[in-house]
């Protein structure tokens with residue numbers, strides 16, 4: 659068992675943002691969390707990473723409840739579950755390779771961190787991650803000079819520098835056009851397939867989840883109302899998740915209408931190696 663989430667709940671005042679969530683991840687997986695705006699997707703991810711304190715519940719990893727961690731153990735957990743955000747969160751005026759190496763700071767002494775001291779091995783590893791993500795030629799450019807899709811791949815490389823066990827991606831493609839969205843989702847899928855990492859990804863749109871994720875978790879008003887393989891997600895269930903009426907069509911939750919692949923072909927287009 660990689661992670662076992664039990665009765666995880668978050669209340670903001672009287673409003674319940676996440677209501678007794680139960681999730682088990684038994685082996686490395688690519689999981690998409692879908693739901694309407696306000697369904698609780700971000701809050702759920704942020705509780706896992708401990709960016710948002712949970713109101714109650716447990717998150718068990720290797721027998722330890724990560725909600726109880728403090729100090730160095732909490733920092734280690736945050737390193738184990740790297741977070742990727744919609745707005746990339748890069749340092750715009752720093753060059754790309756330095757941005758990537760910032761992912762290492764957790765593993766350095768405070769002094770080394772303060773002076774941005776990176777070893778040659780760090781530089782080599784950062785370049786290798788950039789190369790695998792297809793953006794090594796931009797290593798010396800300022801982050802702000804890159805397109806959104808390129809910046810998000812820099813953010814993924816930075817996350818990988820942490821040597822994480824989980825990658826938590828909060829709406830990683832929400833600011834991108836369909837083509838860049840596809841490149842970034844391909845990169846996340848490859849990380850899962852090639853490096854065996856678990857990727858948990860909040861997505862606005864059902865078609866992206868179907869196309870890239872083996873497992874889909876549907877949230878509605880804080881509750882998990884579906885958890886299973888994408889193939890089992892029927893249109894009736896999609897209606898339940900999105901709270902839509904008879905007029906519901908999957909097209910209304912789609913971002914990637916212009917992509918050249920139908921769904922299964924899209925998934926197969928991702929290289930599956932090693």
Ligand SMILES: Nc1ncnc2c1ncn2[C@@H]1O[C@H](COP(=O)(O)OP(=O)(O)OP(=O)(O)O)[C@@H](O)[C@H]1O
Nearest residue numbers: 670673674675693694695696697698699700701702
């Ligand atoms: N800091 C906060 N204070 C009060 N309420 C909050 C806070 N953060 C989130 N909420 C509320 O919790 C609920 C869940 O929000 P959350 O951002 O997790 O949803 P989401 O599914 O990620 O939505 P989106 O797709 O728009 O990001 C919403 O009703 C939201 O208004």
